[in-house]
Amino acid sequence: MTSLPLMDNLLLFGMVGSTAYGLAGPGSDVDRLGVYAAPTVAFHGLTPPTGRDATVVSHTPDTTIHEAAKAATLMLGGNPTVNEILWLPDELYEVRTPLGDEMIGIRSAFLSAKQTRDSYFGYAKSQLKRLVDTGQFQSKMRKRQAKHGRHLLRLLDQGFALYATGQLPIRVENPQRYIDFGEAVAADPAAARPALAEAEARFDSVRSVLPAEPDRAAVEAWLLRVRRAHLDPA
Structure with missing residues (x-):
């Protein structure tokens, strides 16, 4: 400290x-x-x-x-x-x-519904933009890009859970899913796009339990x- x-x-x-x-x-x-x-x-x-x-x-x-x-x-x-x-x-x-x-x-x-969606989904979109704009990292940077990929997927999952249920799960249920996703994104940043589209559809499919303000x-x-x-x- x-x-x-x-x-x-x-x-x-x-x-x-x-x-x-x-x-x-x-x-x-x-x-x-x-x-x-x-x-x-x-x-x-x-x-x-x-x-x-x-x-x-x-x-x-x-x-x-x-x-x-x-x-x-x-x-x-x-x-x-x-x-x-x-x-x-x-x-x-x-x-x-x-x-x-x-x-x-x-x-x-x-918490509020719109702010939660905008924050988590928006943050994930910014992560994707960073990945795509950066393009292929050098091999020594692959670890960092995989980390960004893991956290992009986590933000989408956590944000949706909070939006839909009012509860924020911290520990992920299937760590290997995030690890595999991160590696896929490290190989090709565009691989994150389907996850983002799927998450947007999930947000659109439910009415949030969170208040408007x-x-x-x-x-x-x-x-x-x-x-x-x-x-x-x-």
Whole structure:
């Protein structure tokens, strides 16, 4: 971690990425994601922790920690990566405080139907564009391209599950399916197009259980509880 004091303010912290999905290989990094609460007084000065200043990133190991307000904003925007911290299996959490549990308890409040579809399906389309625009990687880059392929398919599957059921499955059911798909995409990026078309048809075939708009009032109430809990009595 880059900032020891930050550890005292962690609300949620856990292992995400390939380890969480069940897609990690022998050389895979272990990624961690967290949510922290900045002291409330920090928002009263000239340089409150907003934007880039509200995120702490470390590469030893790979770790990203967002301040509570920024994390909530990203989740309300449907960010697939940040959203994961609210849906991890219990054993993947390394820090889980009462306020973190409250955030998990209102995880559905961050969701809306159109935003979920646009975020997951849109992110997968951007992954495909990267693959096609890049073209054939050199052999030493094939591993990276296969990884992009695996995560494209995962985004499509997870996004549809969340859209259709209101639940986000983190660990994939059949890891080999994603591995095989990644290898096929590494050989020919255009091989991803049918999966994208199939996913679009699946989205079109169901009526989402998610609301038209997120419950911003519930999220705001949680954030205010965080601010009260981290208000310096002095």
